[in-house]
Amino acid sequence: MAKDFSVVVLLSGRGSNFESLAEQAEHFSITKVISNKVKALGLRKASSLGIPIDAFSQKELGSVLAQKEAIYSSALESSPDLIVLAGYMQILEPDFVTKNFGKVINIHPSLLPKYPGLDTHKRAIDNGDTLHGCSVHFVDVEVDTGPVIAQATCAIEPGDTPDSLSQKLLTFEHKLYPWCVNQIAAGEISLGLDRKVSYSPASRQSAKENGFLVSLDVA
Ligand code: GRF
Numbered sequence: 001m002a003k004d005f006s007v008v009v010l011l012s013g014r015g016s017n018f019e020s021l022a023e024q025a026e027h028f029s030i031t032k033v034i035s036n037k038v039k040a041l042g043l044r045k046a047s048s049l050g051i052p053i054d055a056f057s058q059k060e061l062g063s064v065l066a067q068k069e070a071i072y073s074s075a076l077e078s079s080p081d082l083i084v085l086a087g088y089m090q091i092l093e094p095d096f097v098t099k100n101f102g103k104v105i106n107i108h109p110s111l112l113p114k115y116p117g118l119d120t121h122k123r124a125i126d127n128g129d130t131l132h133g134c135s136v137h138f139v140d141v142e143v144d145t146g147p148v149i150a151q152a153t154c155a156i157e158p159g160d161t162p163d164s165l166s167q168k169l170l171t172f173e174h175k176l177y178p179w180c181v182n183q184i185a186a187g188e189i190s191l192g193l194d195r196k197v198s199y200s201p202a203s204r205q206s207a208k209e210n211g212f213l214v215s216l217d218v219a
Pocket residue numbers: 011013014015016017018042086087088107108109134173
């Protein structure tokens with residue numbers, strides 16, 4: 001049965017986070033999956049689940065800006081409650097981010113504010129870190145910034161490589177992201193006008209039980 005809280009997913013690649021969202025959607029429906037890569041595997045996965053898809057190629061539209069405009073207008077078409085970036089590898093236009101602040105979230109494979117950008121696993125290993133993790137955050141204009149909603153941590157063990165660490169972390173991502181979206185959809189987590197994330201007592205308890213850090217733990 002369709003749920004009232006609607007989510008549009010933007011992705012560029014294999015879409016494993018999208019799949020985990022689709023599988024664990026308790027309080028929301030994914031109404032559309034959009035990509036900037038027409039051949040993204042995640043689009044095929046969405047189609048096989050019967051979720052509408054849209055893809056926009058830069059080549060066909062003539063410029064990155066035209067492609068971005070087409071993607072944003074498709075994303076906003078049905079006035080979704082939340083736009084969820086799941087491995088979406090294109091920087092959002094500042095104007096889109098500002099107008100939709102609080103409505104767009106992202107998952108990043110590091111314990112933000114550590115390691116925004118690419119190669120997070122390699123950077124954590126090279127730095128000698130023993131703890132790594134992933135963060136779900138509201139999207140702000142600078143890449144990989146914005147209020148953190150929750151984080152999951154994962155140990156870096158001797159012998160870990162960027163590949164082994166990324167595989168290991170992915171299992172945490174697949175729990176953290178659906179948890180965050182379900183909590184937001186159920187009204188248990190929200191963003192205040194002061195840009196601070198608020199948590200109901202139930203969501204704090206649930207975060208604790210799942211071993212997730214919420215923003216007050218991080219501060
Ligand atoms: C994940 O590691 C996510 O944290 C990052 O991009 C990757 C996407 O993987 N933003 P997938 O396409 O969801 O499998």
